[in-house]
Amino acid sequence: MSLDQPNTALDPRCPSGPLAERWTKHLSEIKLVAPANKRKHTIIVVGTGLAGGSAAATLAELGYNVINLCIQDSPRRAHSVAAQGGINAAKNYQNDGDSVWRLFYDTIKGGDFRSRESNVHRLAEVSTEIIDQCVAQGVPFAREYGGTLANRSFGGVQVSRTFYARGQTGQQLLLGCYSGLMRQVDAGRVTLLPRREMLELVLVDGKARGIVARNLITGELERYAGDAVLLATGGYATAYYLSTMAVNSNASAVWRCYKKGAFFGNPSLTQIHPTAVPQLGDYQSKLTLMSESLRNDGRVWVPMQPGDKRRPNDIPEAERDYYLERIYPSFGNLVPRDIASRQALYRVREGKGVGPTGVAVYLDFKEAIGRLGRQVVTDRYGNLFQMYEEIIGDDPYETPMMIYPAPHYTMGGLWVDYNLMSTIPGLHVLGEANFSDHGANRLGASALMQGLADGYFVAPNTVGHYIASVDLPKVGTDHPAFAAAEREVNARVTKLLSIQGNRTVREFWWDIGRVMWDQVGMSRSEAGLKEAIDTIQGLKARFWEDVRVPGSADDFNKSLELAGRVADFFELGELMARDALARRESCGGHFREECQTPEGEALRDDANFAHVAAWEYRGDDTEPARHIEPLDFEFVELKTRSYK
Amino acid sequence: MHFTLRIWRQSGPQAAGRLERYEIDDINPDMSILEMLDLLNEQLTRDGVEPVAFDNDCREGICGTCGLVIDGVAHGKKHLATTCELRMRGFVDGTTITIEPWRAQAFSVVKDLVVDRSPFDRIIAAGGYVSANVGSAPDANEILIPKVDADLAMDAAVCIGCAACVAACPNASASLFTAAKIAQFSYLPQGQTERERRVVRMVEQMDAEGFGDCSNHGECEAVCPKGISITNIGVMRREYVRALTGQLR
Ligand SMILES: Cc1cc2nc3c(=O)[nH]c(=O)nc-3n(C[C@H](O)[C@H](O)[C@H](O)COP(=O)(O)OP(=O)(O)OC[C@H]3O[C@@H](n4cnc5c(N)ncnc54)[C@H](O)[C@@H]3O)c2cc1C
Ligand code: FES
Numbered sequence: 073m074s075l076d077q078p079n080t081a082l083d084p085r086c087p088s089g090p091l092a093e094r095w096t097k098h099l100s101e102i103k104l105v106a107p108a109n110k111r112k113h114t115i116i117v118v119g120t121g122l123a124g125g126s127a128a129a130t131l132a133e134l135g136y137n138v139i140n141l142c143i144q145d146s147p148r149r150a151h152s153v154a155a156q157g158g159i160n161a162a163k164n165y166q167n168d169g170d171s172v173w174r175l176f177y178d179t180i181k182g183g184d185f186r187s188r189e190s191n192v193h194r195l196a197e198v199s200t201e202i203i204d205q206c207v208a209q210g211v212p213f214a215r216e217y218g219g220t221l222a223n224r225s226f227g228g229v230q231v232s233r234t235f236y237a238r239g240q241t242g243q244q245l246l247l248g249c250y251s252g253l254m255r256q257v258d259a260g261r262v263t264l265l266p267r268r269e270m271l272e273l274v275l276v277d278g279k280a281r282g283i284v285a286r287n288l289i290t291g292e293l294e295r296y297a298g299d300a301v302l303l304a305t306g307g308y309a310t311a312y313y314l315s316t317m318a319v320n321s322n323a324s325a326v327w328r329c330y331k332k333g334a335f336f337g338n339p340s341l342t343q344i345h346p347t348a349v350p351q352l353g354d355y356q357s358k359l360t361l362m363s364e365s366l367r368n369d370g371r372v373w374v375p376m377q378p379g380d381k382r383r384p385n386d387i388p389e390a391e392r393d394y395y396l397e398r399i400y401p402s403f404g405n406l407v408p409r410d411i412a413s414r415q416a417l418y419r420v421r422e423g424k425g426v427g428p429t430g431v432a433v434y435l436d437f438k439e440a441i442g443r444l445g446r447q448v449v450t451d452r453y454g455n456l457f458q459m460y461e462e463i464i465g466d467d468p469y470e471t472p473m474m475i476y477p478a479p480h481y482t483m484g485g486l487w488v489d490y491n492l493m494s495t496i497p498g499l500h501v502l503g504e505a506n507f508s509d510h511g512a513n514r515l516g517a518s519a520l521m522q523g524l525a526d527g528y529f530v531a532p533n534t535v536g537h538y539i540a541s542v543d544l545p546k547v548g549t550d551h552p553a554f555a556a557a558e559r560e561v562n563a564r565v566t567k568l569l570s571i572q573g574n575r576t577v578r579e580f581w582w583d584i585g586r587v588m589w590d591q592v593g594m595s596r597s598e599a600g601l602k603e604a605i606d607t608i609q610g611l612k613a614r615f616w617e618d619v620r621v622p623g624s625a626d627d628f629n630k631s632l633e634l635a636g637r638v639a640d641f642f643e644l645g646e647l648m649a650r651d652a653l654a655r656r657e658s659c660g661g662h663f664r665e666e667c668q669t670p671e672g673e674a675l676r677d678d679a680n681f682a683h684v685a686a687w688e689y690r691g692d693d694t695e696p697a698r699h700i701e702p703l704d705f706e707f708v709e710l711k712t713r714s715y716k
Numbered sequence: 717m718h719f720t721l722r723i724w725r726q727s728g729p730q731a732a733g734r735l736e737r738y739e740i741d742d743i744n745p746d747m748s749i750l751e752m753l754d755l756l757n758e759q760l761t762r763d764g765v766e767p768v769a770f771d772n773d774c775r776e777g778i779c780g781t782c783g784l785v786i787d788g789v790a791h792g793k794k795h796l797a798t799t800c801e802l803r804m805r806g807f808v809d810g811t812t813i814t815i816e817p818w819r820a821q822a823f824s825v826v827k828d829l830v831v832d833r834s835p836f837d838r839i840i841a842a843g844g845y846v847s848a849n850v851g852s853a854p855d856a857n858e859i860l861i862p863k864v865d866a867d868l869a870m871d872a873a874v875c876i877g878c879a880a881c882v883a884a885c886p887n888a889s890a891s892l893f894t895a896a897k898i899a900q901f902s903y904l905p906q907g908q909t910e911r912e913r914r915v916v917r918m919v920e921q922m923d924a925e926g927f928g929d930c931s932n933h934g935e936c937e938a939v940c941p942k943g944i945s946i947t948n949i950g951v952m953r954r955e956y957v958r959a960l961t962g963q964l965r
Binding site: 126129130133144145146147148149151153154163165201203204205206207208209210212213214215216217218219220221237238240242243244247250251252254255257258264266289318319320352353355356357358360361459462463465528529532576578579620622623627628630631 | 728744746747750751754755757758760761762764765766767769771772773774775776777778779780781797801803805826827830832833834836837840841842843844845846847848849850852853854855856857859860861862863866867869870873874876877900901904906907
């Protein structure tokens with residue numbers, strides 16, 4: 073199908089032939105933009121995280137004219153900065169049998185066979201180049217005494233392929249990416265626009281040709297025109313209110329694009345991370361993640377007796393249930409995230425939860441300190457232990473940590489083809505904002521990899537292919553489509569400010585979060601999901617009648633920013649519930665109570681659900697349409713995941 | 717817990733500012749100070765008063781977005797912590813807490829407690845990078861880096877760019893921030909090729925932005941939430957002198 077038509081047939085546009093040759097073949101076949109012509113093309117990149125920052129810098133290196141926006145006051149603060157654990161790459165530096173195929177297979181299997189083989193294989197292939205690029209930029213990865221790079225094993229895999237920089241891998245990768253971006257800013261090839269929020273996509277002749285953004289300092293609406301728009305706006309787990317995401321993480325950019333015709337892939341597929349610091353009170357604004365690397369050495373347990381209120385150190389070994397080691401003897405504490413999270417939920421439901429709220433489990437380092445010595449434990453996890461102590465006020469060297477699952481990552485996102493293009497011609501989606509590579513569950517240390525793969529290696533090539541393939545007559549910001557998009561934004565902003573009701577935005581955010589967590593969270597049922605849809609619709613109606621947004625539109629106004637984002641969470645939350653309801657199987661992070669084995673393990677339904685669900689917006693008062701992209705597995709055999 | 721808050725309110729860069737008093741009750745000791753400000757803003761919104769503007773994002777001490785001067789100290793009195801990491805159990809119940817924005821000639825106030833830190837981005841743009849285009853990198857293990865050097869580089873690289881160092885410095889100098897980046901690259905083989913140009917341009921940009929000079933007060937290191945050492949400033953000075961005298965060549 074031609075690249076300038078909406079891809080409503082969901083053609084994945086994957087190359088054919090042997091899996092390992094597809095990306096190389098694609099690269100040699102796609103069209104190129106002549107060097108002298110590149111600077112005549114403007115590309116708008118929304119987001120400066122690992123995906124957006126790397127794409128903006130690389131496109132500028134190639135010679136394109138780039139406009140790059142972010143919400144924060146500096147690109148260096150995008151939420152990628154918070155990633156702790158590490159980044160995977162199939163380097164096999166440890167000689168432990170790793171390979172591109174194995175990383176590919178682990179990612180497909182970890183994703184519970186709900187992702188595209190071609191995409192995932194490409195991800196595994198370029199993973200090695202990512203590490204090369206980051207080292208060349210001066211990212212100070214951990215090293216061995218001989219000067220080579222160090223690796224560790226991370227969540228659910230049996231090789232050591234994770235590269236890391238203490239507990240701040242995301243920060244160091246992002247600062248590397250940011251430095252490359254600032255070099256292009258200095259060279260005049262990137263126009264950097266911090267403190268901007270994209271609020272509308274502009275389509276001209278059905279193609280993405282620009283955006284309208286709000287200047288968050290002055291409140292002014294600004295128009296930007298270009299030949300392609302790249303969204304790299306991150307995940308939307310803030311729809312759950314409490315999550316490990318940043319306070320400003322949101323879905324507004326992807327949601328505006330969905331409403332302009334981009335299909336939304338697998339919206340309900342969310343990863344609930346097993347090791348966050350548990351919630352302490354209702355006032356809380358976010359949950360802090362404790363890196364999953366802790367499970368390499370920590371042992372998860374609860375008391376065997378429900379309601380056991382003794383202090384953890386007073387509970388004898390014989391009365392503790394190291395339930396992950398018991399149920400999954402071969403993977404033990406390193407089972408994938410969805411399994412670890414769900415098992416914690418079950419223990420809490422059995423009344424065995426610990427801590428003041430009874431909604432937590434222990435993660436114990438006593439054995440590790442005995443085996444490795446305190447110093448080694450400090451070297452590996454010192455900053456995490458310190459972080460924990462700051463929050464909870466307990467010393468994890470002495471008393472086991474308390475942990476509990478938290479919404480952490482959204483596998484769902486805008487549907488994209490192999491070229492990372494959405495169903496809207498010219499609109500490309502990168503990083504966590506797209507649905508592409510992680511299927512129903514993401515393996516640890518693979519989101520950083522995907523963000524940088526998309527931004528450094530994939531999009532710079534495929535966006536060029538799009539530009540070279542379609543006719544792009546010049547469009548300026550005086551085109552009527554810009555004025556129309558601006559009017560839509562203005563109408564929304566004015567409406568939000570005019571209601572002046574009785575409830576604050578945060579109260580509404582809290583309400584929707586509660587529904588999402590209880591009914592569209594770790595364990596989902598038909599009745600619960602139907603109820604959630606009703607409740608959310610009611611909340612949304614109430615929001616638009618009773619919200620109170622203080623301040624004005626032409627000013628720095630955080631309440632107004634938040635109001636716009638929360639308004640979108642109602643609509644997105646409803647779609648997430650619909651998607652979860654329609655997917656009548658359990659897979660990865662999606663667990664339907666109706667679909668489980670007698671032992672309580674997830675029951676996948678490959679006959680009916682080996683596909684991507686992509687939702688089409690059809691108006692505020694019409695139900696969205698569910699389309700499917702079948703997933704053909706040509707190279708791997710679909711297996712039931714077993715970590716026993 | 718109950719607190720009296722004195723908070724800096726300023727409607728815009730040109731407007732005059734003043735400290736306003738607010739009373740707040742029912743504060744849980746486990747709350748962070750930003751969660752307390754959230755509660756205050758809920759209260760103000762209900763009372764029809766415009767909420768206090770303050771910057772924040774990750775709320776876990778890594779993005780560098782938050783930053784308040786609390787009782788006269790950047791990021792408060794707690795050592796090695798950002799503002800968002802401060803818990804109310806570290807304050808005395810019933811006391812008054814004064815909250816102000818970062819103050820420095822180079823940073824203008826955007827609104828209330830929010831300031832413009834874009835000069836930091838321009839300092840990095842002036843040379844805080846290694847020019848390595850995508851596609852041209854050798855295999856990562858071809859560049860061997862002794863663990864001690866990698867660790868030294870990492871010690872400097874952990875800077876979160878919050879600008880507490882500037883807020884704490886009597887001269888409002890950005891030396892610690894700039895030096896940390898220069899030092900990081902000076903320890904790494906990748907940083908050698910552009911060593912001279914980097915230090916000269918970054919130092920010049922720092923001066924052009926209107927930051928003051930460093931006169932070794934050490935306040936920056938004392939408030940740095942990541943414990944970045946003032947010895948980095950020594951490294952920067954050495955690099956700068958050597959670059960000017962051609963000794964790096
Ligand atoms: C606490 C935590 C720890 C993690 N640890 C790991 C780990 O160890 N390994 C791993 O692989 N993954 C990890 N992840 C996941 C990983 O960090 C993220 O998936 C990834 O960094 C997302 O990158 P991104 O570039 O897609 O988005 P982000 O980094 O979130 O960037 C989004 C960008 O979009 C901008 N933006 C958003 N909306 C708009 C708008 N409307 N207008 C303008 N700009 C907008 C933001 O300002 C920002 O610049 C972790 C995640 C969290 C939350
Ligand atoms: S909000 Fe990120 S460091 Fe405080």
